[in-house]
Amino acid sequence: MNFMSIKDASKKRPTIRDVAKVADVSVATVSRFLNGKTQKMSDQTAERIRVAIKKMNYVPNSAAREMARNSSRIIAVLAANIADYFSVEIYRGISSRVEEAGYISVLLNSGSSLTHERQLLHSINQHGFDGLVFQPLTSDTEQVAGELTRDFPVVVVDRDLPRSTWPKVVTDNYEAARSTTEYFADQGFQRVVVLTSTIELASTRIQRFQGISQAASTIETIEIDENNFQPDAVYGALKKALSRPGKCLLFALKERWLLEFLPRLMKEHVIDEARTAVTGFADTALIGSICPYAKVVSQNPFLMGQRAGEILLQMLKGKKNIPEESVIKAQFKH
Amino acid sequence: MNFMSIKDASKKRPTIRDVAKVADVSVATVSRFLNGKTQKMSDQTAERIRVAIKKMNYVPNSAAREMARNSSRIIAVLAANIADYFSVEIYRGISSRVEEAGYISVLLNSGSSLTHERQLLHSINQHGFDGLVFQPLTSDTEQVAGELTRDFPVVVVDRDLPRSTWPKVVTDNYEAARSTTEYFADQGFQRVVVLTSTIELASTRIQRFQGISQAASTIETIEIDENNFQPDAVYGALKKALSRPGKCLLFALKERWLLEFLPRLMKEHVIDEARTAVTGFADTALIGSICPYAKVVSQNPFLMGQRAGEILLQMLKGKKNIPEESVIKAQFKH
Missing domain, CATH: 3.40.50.2300 (Response regulator)
Incomplete structure (x- = not known):
């Protein structure tokens, strides 16, 4: 096997124009392909582009596209501990909602460690995620605000962050x-x-x-x-x-x-x-x-996740008057 | 509450130079802070930078930095179904290993749906992840290769992808x-x-x-x-x-x-x-x-994850002769 390292790949990076030329289609068509808009494209055209991309080892320049539209279309979900089924269900609820709107969501895990939670908040702040849903371990709002220095949409789920201005989704x-x-x-x-x-x-x-x-x-x-x-x-x-x-x-x-x-x-x-x-x-x-x-x-963690995802989407659209607290009722089965 | 939308925030985006000026430190110091290299920095300096970033709503331009170093330092993990504890443990193993090396890992979930798996592979291919650990649902290697058109490190875990050239980590x-x-x-x-x-x-x-x-x-x-x-x-x-x-x-x-x-x-x-x-x-x-x-x-999914993370790190370093198959023995408790 021969895996080209990322660095090697960057030396003579082919452009979208090169791909279009090899596939014998327009740059716009390659762009539509890269953005997943293949509905109105013939299978043959899509296949030609796929082959050209593969052959040339074209790296779709997501970073450049991200800068252009100033959005990664990725939502981060930071869970308290994914060894708890509860956290996983929250994530599944969020995913189901934000994916309908064309985002993908990725899960990160504090693993019940306050130190790790802080490190991950720092990383999330650094990277170009469009938003964050956060199930905090900490109740130290100051510390969280110190890490999340970007003004991007944040929703708190399942726990309280006292005196924070982030909307939250909780159980009664x-x-x-x-x-x-x-x-x-x-x-x-x-x-x-x-x-x-x-x-x-x-x-x-x-x-x-x-x-x-x-x-x-x-x-x-x-x-x-x-x-x-x-x-x-x-x-x-x-x-x-x-x-x-x-x-x-x-x-x-x-x-x-x-x-x-x-x-x-x-x-x-x-x-x-x-x-x-x-x-x-x-x-x-x-x-x-x-x-x-x-x-x-x-409780209904899946529904809590869906609500959190919904609120995050509203924030991403710039909607005002987001409710400070949304309550998803727990069910007692008797 | 007033959440500035991403678009508004981008209009007059402050630069790292602006932050350095307000914090009264060098650009290099702000850069070290942004990259988490705060060990040799005094608490006061770090705090001044933190305050300046917050005050100016500085968005660390991760996309620009990503282009510069051509690396996101994020590993994607695509699991078959995170409702299975097994998948979660694999992810935890991967995280523990790659985080030691300064990467973060994020978890995505195929949720036992082949369609969803394919969509997520497409997204992962588009975004600037540095590598992928993949627990496939599909055994259609051609299809996976069709989605993963970037030549970036991929490790297959827990399942087989017949005739693929990606290294895999499995149980006996x-x-x-x-x-x-x-x-x-x-x-x-x-x-x-x-x-x-x-x-x-x-x-x-x-x-x-x-x-x-x-x-x-x-x-x-x-x-x-x-x-x-x-x-x-x-x-x-x-x-x-x-x-x-x-x-x-x-x-x-x-x-x-x-x-x-x-x-x-x-x-x-x-x-x-x-x-x-x-x-x-x-x-x-x-x-x-x-x-x-x-x-x-x-089985030992945590250990399988650690091994997969280790192999991915080796591939990121451009190491050759990666073993095609690594076997983590299951334990029968009697």
């Missing part, structure tokens, strides 16, 4: 948690055991916890430090909390913790349907396979 | 399937029920099936058409196959089918540890929660 975390807790309280599950990552680190968790607090009689909270996760210690605390007398509701603020602990809780008969209700925010149908009587709260 | 599908089947055959599970999506549509599945065939005495295959998935019909066929007399091994070529059918098979006592062994290719630890005696074959 407070209300969903409150009404779900109330549903179980009405059935006699008034004591709640909350299983969660450190609450204060995410605005979504704070809101969910407040919603539960509003509707529960008694709350016992088991907070897990994700950076120092000790499964056995957490399981021990959970077992103790769930074994106290009386009916109780196990409410996980994140699907991962249900997936982690439910199988063992069921197997060791720490919980059963009559005594313990199980709920939590969940993005997949897996909980039902593990615990058939669990009733989960599902 | 045949050998992993063969040795796993042999392990169970040695324990008396010589009859195998294979649960899979349509085999002929993916090179990985063909290789796995051949590996199983090599080591099994009898094979019964249940093929699922993903575009016309009928859970009850598949469950019925599966139940029938697993209920025949004698010990048998259930071998799923894809984790999804285990997640889909195992809970019901266990609940309805169609399978038990003495009579039915359970295995399959799986990317998460979830199967163990559903069926404690299952023993799965796990």
